[in-house]
Amino acid sequence: MLRVNVGFLLKQPPGFSREMEIEAGQVRIAEDLDVGFLRGVIRFTRTHEGLLAQGRLRTEVACNCVRCLTDFALPLTAQLQDLFYYPPNRAVASDLVIPEDGNLDLGPLLREDLLLAIPMRVLCRPDCQGLCPHCGQNLNEGRCTCSEETRDPRWAALNALLKSR
Ligand SMILES: [Zn+2]
Numbered sequence: 001m002l003r004v005n006v007g008f009l010l011k012q013p014p015g016f017s018r019e020m021e022i023e024a025g026q027v028r029i030a031e032d033l034d035v036g037f038l039r040g041v042i043r044f045t046r047t048h049e050g051l052l053a054q055g056r057l058r059t060e061v062a063c064n065c066v067r068c069l070t071d072f073a074l075p076l077t078a079q080l081q082d083l084f085y086y087p088p089n090r091a092v093a094s095d096l097v098i099p100e101d102g103n104l105d106l107g108p109l110l111r112e113d114l115l116l117a118i119p120m121r122v123l124c125r126p127d128c129q130g131l132c133p134h135c136g137q138n139l140n141e142g143r144c145t146c147s148e149e150t151r152d153p154r155w156a157a158l159n160a161l162l163k164s165r
């Protein structure tokens with residue numbers, strides 16, 4: 001859980017702001033999202049509506065390369081610029097709210113931010129060579145012994161056609 005106690009900020013007048021350092025190791029952001037670490041600074045500013053959170057958090061998420069199927073840690077940055085309402089009764093259902101006890105849970109916000117930041121097709125590196133379709137060798141680790149002709153059956157058919165002419 002990613003709880004920050006912001007109770008003391010709620011007692012301050014609008015305009016008051018305070019920076020908070022976030023430094024966490026492996027943490028579960030949500031049921032479906034674990035991160036390797038979370039580091040950064042969030043500035044909270046008291047407004048008439050609640051608290052404005054601004055900052056950048058660096059993190060990394062475990063991913064699986066779509067080309068070579070290797071697990072790797074993808075570095076991501078979450079950019080926060082969000083208003084948390086307080087007292088909660090002034091907010092509508094879709095708004096972010098601060099509970100009465102002042103323990104703000106950053107999890108749902110970060111989850112949304114980070115899941116949007118993860119590309120649909122994640123590659124371990126931009127020039128990932130992928131796996132050989134014949135023997136399954138990870139081509140980032142070296143070439144396999146499959147010959148050029150067996151690599152793509154479509155070319156083999158074309159070659160046969162050319163040879164027959
Ligand atoms: Zn890869």
Ligand SMILES: [Zn+2]
Binds near residue numbers: 132135136137144
């Ligand atoms: Zn091969």
